[in-house]
Amino acid sequence: MKTLAKVIKDAVGANKYKSGTKEVLQSVKSSKLIVVSKSMDAADRTKLDEQAKSANVAVYEFDGNSMQLGRLCNRPFRVTAIALKSATNEEIKAIMAEKGSTK
Secondary structure (H helix, E strand, O other), rough: HHHHHHHHHHHHHHOOOOEOHHHHHOOOOHHEOOOOOOOOOHHHHHHHHHHHHHHHHHHEEEOOOOOHHHOOOOOOOOOOEEEEEEHHHHHHHHHHHHHHHHO
């Protein structure tokens, strides 16, 4: 979780991200990691998963709702999904490993 928060803050600070379902769906191919909240619409989630799989992009399910993800992104509104463009492979591996250890 710590790695995820740092990577999101870095990406937002460097403006290397897209947030919102439509924006994220449009930028899947140029993304390194996609983070989705639990409150994402099921149809949108399916579409996103399919695109991410075909573009070979990791999808991380954030363990919280869109308000909490928005807060993590330092935004005063809900963020259902965020696509990060600046994460390194090491950071992505660390984030995915953290996710694996929480289940």
